[in-house]
Amino acid sequence: MQHSTRHQEILTLLARSGEMSVEALADQLQVSRETVRRDLARLDAAGRLRRFHGGAKAIAVPPPVMEKEWPFAQRMAQNAAGKKSIADAAAPLFQPDDSLFIDTGSTTVAFAEALAGARALVTITNSPRIAAMLAANHSHKVFLIGGAYGADAGESLGPLALEQIAKFRVRHAVLTIGAIDPTCVMDFDLQEAEVAKAMIERADRVTVLADHSKFERRAVFEVAPLSRVHTLVTDIAPTEPMAKAIEAAGIRQIVAGGN
Structure with missing residues (x-):
């Protein structure tokens, strides 16, 4: 899985659950905990989630919106x-x-x-x-x-x-x-x-x-x-x-x- 796809999966999971541990994210994504930690650090630096010791949480959970469908x-x-x-x-x-x-x-x-x-x-x-x-x-x-x-x-x-x-x-x-x-x-x-x-x-x-x-x-x-x-x-x-x-x-x- 490319890191951009994995990043989006992490954000989707956090949007649903509010927060998740590194271990839970690693299990869901089927990658190592170290990979998840690196992803969380990058997403936190970009302001897309809030990292804490052992996991991360969503900054906000958006309400349902009308979306578009990709080709x-x-x-x-x-x-x-x-x-x-x-x-x-x-x-x-x-x-x-x-x-x-x-x-x-x-x-x-x-x-x-x-x-x-x-x-x-x-x-x-x-x-x-x-x-x-x-x-x-x-x-x-x-x-x-x-x-x-x-x-x-x-x-x-x-x-x-x-x-x-x-x-x-x-x-x-x-x-x-x-x-x-x-x-x-x-x-x-x-x-x-x-x-x-x-x-x-x-x-x-x-x-x-x-x-x-x-x-x-x-x-x-x-x-x-x-x-x-x-x-x-x-x-x-x-x-x-x-x-x-x-x-x-x-x-x-x-x-x-x-x-």
């Missing part, structure tokens, strides 16, 4: 290890003969790669990349949704895609999202939000794959209330307020590598 190629590179851990934890949740919608996102691409070794799944996706990954396993049956082509993420969108989604009825919708707060899951793009909502409407159960950077963010377009989500798979446990909202909604939360 897809950049999102693919962000927290790649965390997304792979989410994918590896999510893939065993699905059994042979299960039917799945999978939407387009950097985390669902990692999920498709992890799912490719499973057997006899029926998958419907609006991502040619995901379809190709899964179709390489000849025991899978794969349906590729067509429509207007979104070049950034390489996906099918628009009225034609929504019309085709409505022709299916599946057991699971597996979705990536742009943001999640204590009330709902959201996306930054209207057409992507419409695809996710259409998949949810035609699925019995909804599984959301979201790395920790999505927690306590806000995006413009609501995809679904938390109560519509059955399972949430993430890489780092959320803060206590967010965790309580997830529990109150009756969501099964899986922290990759945790309990």
